[in-house]
Amino acid sequence: MSVQIWTFIFVFLTFGLYIGIAIKSRAGSTSEFYVAGSGVPPLANGMATAADWMSAASFISMAGLISFLGRDGTFYLMGWTGGYVLLALLLAPYLRKFGKFTVPDFIGDRYYSQSARLIAVFCAITISFVYVCGQMQGAGIVFSRFLEVDITTGVIIGMAIVFFYAVMGGMKGITYTQVAQYCVLIFAFMVPAIFISILMTGIPVPQLGFGAELTESFGGGYLLDRLDGMSEQLGFATYTEGQRSTQDVFFITAALMFGTAGLPHVIIRFFTVPNVRDARRSAGYALIFIAILYTTAPAVAAFARTNLINTVDNIEYSAVPEWFTKWEATNLIVFTDKNEDGRIQYVGDPEINELEVNRDIMVLANPEIAGLPNWVVALVAAGALAAALSTAAGLLLVISTAVAHDLMKRSFMPNISEKQELRYARIAIFVAVIIAGYVGINPPAYVAQVVAYAFGLAAASFFPAIVLGIFHKRMNKQGAIAGMVAGFLFTALYIVYFKTINPAMDNAKGWLFGISPEGIGTLGTIVNMAVAYGISKITPEPPKDVQAIVENIRLPGEVVLR
Amino acid sequence: MSNSSAQSYWKSNIRIVLSLLAVWFFISFGCGILFVDLLDNFRIGGFKLGFWIAQQGAILVFVALIYVYIHLMDKLDDKYNLESSKDYQPNLQTSTDGDTE
DSSP states (O other): OOHHHHHHHHHHHHHHHHHHHHHHTOOOSHHHHHHGGGOOOHHHHHHHHHHHHSOHIIIIIIHHHHHHHGGGGHHHHHHHHHHHHHIIIIIHHHHHHHTOSOHHHHHHHHTTOHHHHHHHHHHHHHHHHHHHHHHHHHHHHHHHHHSOOOHHHHHHHHHHHHHHHHHHHHHHHHHHHHHHHHHHHHHHHHHHHHHHHHHHHSOSOHHHHTTSBOOGGGTOSBHHHHHHHHHHHHTOOOTTSOOSOHHHHHHHHHHHHHHHHHOHHHHGGGGSSSSHHHHHHHHHHHHHHHHHHHHHHHHHHHHHHHHHHHHHTTOBGGGOOHHHHHHHHTTSEEEOOTTOSSBOOOOSOTTTOOEEEOGGGHHHHHHHHTTOOHHHHHHHHHHHHHHHHHHHHHHHHHHHHIIIIIIIIIIIOTTOOHHHHHHHHHHHHHHHHHHHHHHHHSOOTTHHHHHHHHHHHHHHHHHHHHHHHHHOTTOOHHHHHHHHHHHHHHHHHHHHIIIIIOGGGOSTTTSGGGOOTTTHHHHHHHHHHHHHHHHHHHSOOOOHHHHHHHHHHTSSSOOOOO | OOHHHHHHHHHHHHHHHHHHHHHHHIIIIIIIIITHHHHTTSEETTEEHHHHIIIIIHHHHHHHHHHHHHHHHHHHHHHTTOTHHHHOOOOOOOSSSSOOO
16 A cells, blocks of 8 residues: 555544544533643643643654754753753642642732733743644645645644644643544654664664664664764764854753743643642653653664665665655755766765755655655654644643633633633634644744744743742742843844844854854843842842742642641 | 741752752763763763763653652652642632632
């Protein structure tokens, strides 16, 4: 059977499953809609968090980026997992004890201020919305490549499905759908990785195959040594050595970590478990489920890179395999025969290099490059869709709660009934899906970049405000608001300056302290904390009842303080 | 629970969090970034040590850190007799008044 038929079968089956679950667990109350009635067991919540977190970026594009970045790709691996340590130790248990629905709820109540709540709503919507657009675009690319429809149709199919189950189920539906999506996506990521690892090293665990010796047919020797050797020979950077400056890698890693811990759609997850102990446990489960993919990704990156070089370098163009021609049709692989010898020269020197490979296709193309059966190729497509759609649904939920709950119920229309609030939540999802779909169909060139910058913004706005709110009782509304505004503006302006106003300066020499716009969120976090601390010193301390709230969330059980 | 034991519970909590974060920082930013070239002089199997920590080892340490945290906090809760952390389910309220009391 062809790849297309297999893709159709897998996508049909998995989507049937997701929609079935969404209908079965339809939400009846606002509490069920926003946080699944807080009745989700930690294991299921861990899986849902993992699916929520691992988006099209983790599934489709991360391993591909690493296979071109080599050791520098480390900042994605450590940044997007290390943030969970911060989440588990500094945020999750306390926010669960606090017992509200959303991040703006926490900011608004802890800082006893409507303005603080509105700033938080603004940040939450901005950050989440940017993300959703990227997911819609990712879903569109997968649909259009594997179902061979145009990208507009691809995005519209994705929009319809996300809208359907996000609106129907709310958090309750999303959580159990995401459990199913986690299973699909991790299976789809691991199966080809295991096959390729066996093929190349004879070891069925990709994490170990990564550091093992190649089989005879691949020329023997350690995989990484061979990859280093091949890279040097062709004039590429040595795979296991870094190219970027140490401080830049340091700052980007930190920005991704703080950003992970400040992302509203991840934080909201810890409101859905029954109690504080389960909140801690569910952070542990989530990281285990994420680590399965994240420890496999660097192995996939190295396998894919080795295979790609082996397969395409210096072969006759007329003899290229079928996958090569198919991806060429999407313009994501481009071959220009500069020296007109009819062979592909794939080398580091841009003057004589004849092959451009888009990084985002590496994971999707990897099974085809390795010559795996068609059903495995189709499985990867289903997994990529699961990753894109589960994250999109979680983000849409944050947007809808921010609008219906934080904006309507808590700010402008405090007297609306639960039913009306639910209706606003669903209308907000509808509007967000339509706009995200539009952006997905007409992607501004910078969507992919902005996704990475959203981390910096989350790091510079939410993370310090929440951490200080829990660990520094003296922090007051003046300090927190000034800190959030300063951190957010500093980061946003730095990014805008280098990306739109003065792109000519966007290099290591032009950057402040050699920190790229991807890593500037770390400095934004520091600015936020410094400003917040300074301002809070010279303004009155928070009221006694707010200080009592802080005392209360620090203790996991129900305790009466005297 | 009295005010003073609440204080000492919080102090122990902070101590646990800070020591775990010290390990977190040492492994990720220390071994994975700052000293990575130094550690690359050592090898385990086909990996250079620094490269392995940066791309895989650190992630395993992160998982371990969260589990050590869960274990230590459970012990701390038991010591202060906060059994209730297992059964007590903080209320989710939609109303704007009567917050966490």
